[in-house]
Amino acid sequence: xxxxxxxxxxxxxxxxxxxxxxxxxxxxxxxxxxxxxxxxxxxxxxxxxxxxxxxxxxxxxxxxxxxxxxxxxxxxxxxxxxxxxxxxxxxxxxxxxxxxxxxxxxxxxxxxxxxxxxxxxxxxxxxxxxxxxxxxxxxxxxxxxxxxxxxxxxxxxxxxxxxxxxxxxxxxxxxxxxxxxxxxxxxxxxxxxxxxxxxxxxxxxxxxxxxxxxxxxxxxxxxxxxxxxxxxxxxxxxxxxxxxxxxxxxxxxxxxxxxxxxxxxxxx
Amino acid sequence: xxxxxxxxxxxxxxxxxxxxxxxxxxxxxxxxxxxxxxxxxxxxxxxxxxxxxxxxxxxxxxxxxxxxxxxxxxxxxxxxxxxxxxxxxxxxxxxxxxxxxxxxxxxxxxxxxxxxxxxxxxxxxxxxxxxxxxxxxxxxxxxxxxxxxxxxxxxxxxxxxxxxxxxxxxxxxxxxxxxxxxxxxxxxxxxxxxxxxxxxxxxxxxxxxxxxxxxxxxxxxxxxxxxxxxxxxxxxxxxxxxxxxxxxxxxxxxxxxxxxxxxxxxxxxxxxxxxxxxxxxxxxxxxxxxxxxxxxxxxxxxxx
Numbered sequence: 001x002x003x004x005x006x007x008x009x010x011x012x013x014x015x016x017x018x019x020x021x022x023x024x025x026x027x028x029x030x031x032x033x034x035x036x037x038x039x040x041x042x043x044x045x046x047x048x049x050x051x052x053x054x055x056x057x058x059x060x061x062x063x064x065x066x067x068x069x070x071x072x073x074x075x076x077x078x079x080x081x082x083x084x085x086x087x088x089x090x091x092x093x094x095x096x097x098x099x100x101x102x103x104x105x106x107x108x109x110x111x112x113x114x115x116x117x118x119x120x121x122x123x124x125x126x127x128x129x130x131x132x133x134x135x136x137x138x139x140x141x142x143x144x145x146x147x148x149x150x151x152x153x154x155x156x157x158x159x160x161x162x163x164x165x166x167x168x169x170x171x172x173x174x175x176x177x178x179x180x181x182x183x184x185x186x187x188x189x190x191x192x193x194x195x196x197x198x199x200x201x202x203x204x205x206x207x208x209x210x211x212x213x214x215x216x217x218x219x220x221x222x223x224x225x226x227x228x229x230x231x232x233x234x235x236x237x238x239x240x241x242x243x244x245x246x247x248x249x250x251x252x253x254x255x256x257x258x259x260x261x262x263x264x265x266x267x268x
Numbered sequence: 269x270x271x272x273x274x275x276x277x278x279x280x281x282x283x284x285x286x287x288x289x290x291x292x293x294x295x296x297x298x299x300x301x302x303x304x305x306x307x308x309x310x311x312x313x314x315x316x317x318x319x320x321x322x323x324x325x326x327x328x329x330x331x332x333x334x335x336x337x338x339x340x341x342x343x344x345x346x347x348x349x350x351x352x353x354x355x356x357x358x359x360x361x362x363x364x365x366x367x368x369x370x371x372x373x374x375x376x377x378x379x380x381x382x383x384x385x386x387x388x389x390x391x392x393x394x395x396x397x398x399x400x401x402x403x404x405x406x407x408x409x410x411x412x413x414x415x416x417x418x419x420x421x422x423x424x425x426x427x428x429x430x431x432x433x434x435x436x437x438x439x440x441x442x443x444x445x446x447x448x449x450x451x452x453x454x455x456x457x458x459x460x461x462x463x464x465x466x467x468x469x470x471x472x473x474x475x476x477x478x479x480x481x482x483x484x485x486x487x488x489x490x491x492x493x494x495x496x497x498x499x500x501x502x503x504x505x506x507x508x509x510x511x512x513x514x515x516x517x518x519x520x521x522x523x524x525x526x527x528x529x530x531x532x533x534x535x536x537x538x539x540x541x542x543x544x545x546x547x548x549x550x551x552x553x554x555x556x557x558x559x560x561x562x563x564x565x566x567x568x569x570x571x572x
Binding site: 017021026027038039087095099102117142143148173174177202208248249 | 408440
């Protein structure tokens with residue numbers, strides 16, 4: 001009975017793991033096959049890889065889209081970490097009734113669906129001549145309740161006697177944040193940074209609304225438009241998906257600990 | 269600055285510093301979240317094509333009740349929500365419990381594999397699923413080889429199966445994510461509680477319902493709220509999985525509220541006012557469901 005149960009357990013976990021991994025295998029095999037073979041479910045490697053790559057780079061300006069996504073994600077991550085961590089830190093360190101009320105209001109914004117924001121945001125950016133710019137994508141995402149909340153939670157673990165010692169040494173409050181808090185909390189910054197980067201890199205709906213010209217488009221937009229063809233060139237699209245997924249997979253395997261910490265940060 | 273410092277005193281100075289630190293973030297959130305959410309509410313009372321709009325009061329709400337596409341999108345959104353969230357969270361909990369069992373071999377490999385779908389972008393995995401579930405695709409080939417089905421299933425086109433495909437896809441993407449939350453919750457439960465229950469003769473199932481679930485209640489609540497918000501906002505998946513060119517008959521069969529709002533605002537002749545009304549339907553649903561989940565799952569006497 002015991003071995004039977006244990007076999008079932010392993011069997012279930014193996015199936016769940018295979019199902020989870022299969023689309024990744026499919027993506028890699030697909031990159032070497034033609035579109036017809038892919039839609040017919042061919043499960044072995046083919047010889048179309050070079051053709052798929054060449055065709056992909058003819059169909060879309062992949063380097064440009066990749067660079068656009070990278071630029072937006074990096075700028076967003078740096079600004080978001082700086083602005084939102086400062087706020088999360090201050091809500092925890094400098095407490096006051098008024099700020100506590102503001103904090104609770106900020107938390108509520110996590111519940112607002114983006115659908116209820118996108119029309120006013122679109123009008124706001126279009127009226128100010130910022131439509132079809134990367135600034136329009138970066139600006140609304142550099143202060144988020146989630147990251148502020150994350151940093152308020154992690155600030156609770158920040159040793160307060162470090163602050164006292166720094167004050168005695170004559171550092172002012174801003175220097176304490178930049179020279180003591182940020183270096184001490186490096187791993188929290190790594191965790192939040194990964195989440196920020198991933199969210200920006202994978203963003204779809206807002207760029208879809210605000211970006212019109214091909215030169216400005218991001219990887220997700222290019223992916224989506226390639227696949228919306230009547231007969232999608234799945235072979236080339238698989239190559240594009242690999243390119244679009246590679247950065248996040250790399251980050252995941254290199255920094256798995258921070259990755260999970262960033263996702264979990266909200267419930268600690 | 270020095271003079272200001274002297275006048276304000278220590279407490280006042282700290283207070284001022286506190287405001288400086290939060291000012292930019294609060295300003296940005298007010299500008300990009302709070303102002304738009306109220307602006308949407310104001311917009312929902314207007315109607316018109318493009319920039320020419322007029323005040324119509326509650327007419328948009330009346331229009332909602334007559335709008336068959338809206339009803340379809342609302343129905344679909346609810347179907348996704350009612351079926352997908354419980355299925356996914358049950359799976360996630362089940363896997364987490366299995367992964368947390370003592371003496372499990374290859375724990376790390378299983379965990380990493382099941383978590384891996386989280387690294388994909390919503391657009392990328394939707395396209396992958398579209399190729400996997402295509403008419404002559406690998407899923408149909410496998411199911412026919414195993415003699416489970418005789419005819420290929422039109423996974424992306426048939427109104428029923430298109431919804432099934434969307435649900436399967438979302439479950440694939442998010443089960444591992446929720447599993448990680450449960451797993452870390454399980455690891456924080458003191459094993460001696462289970463030991464005591466075992467001595468008292470409690471079965472595995474009884475231990476799960478009497479110990480695990482109550483102790484994980486805050487996490488279960490958190491994951492169900494986050495999943496609910498996510499499902500009600502579904503957009504990327506339906507657009508890229510079933511909403512593409514080749515499967516246009518399915519458009520309304522899988523259409524979600526977010527997709528309808530997008531179409532109303534940016535695809536057809538824009539009617540921002542009516543689209544804003546539809547968006548407020550999501551706001552209200554999330555508010556109501558969030559409230560219910562707190563009432564059902566929250567317990568004021570418990571320390572979260």
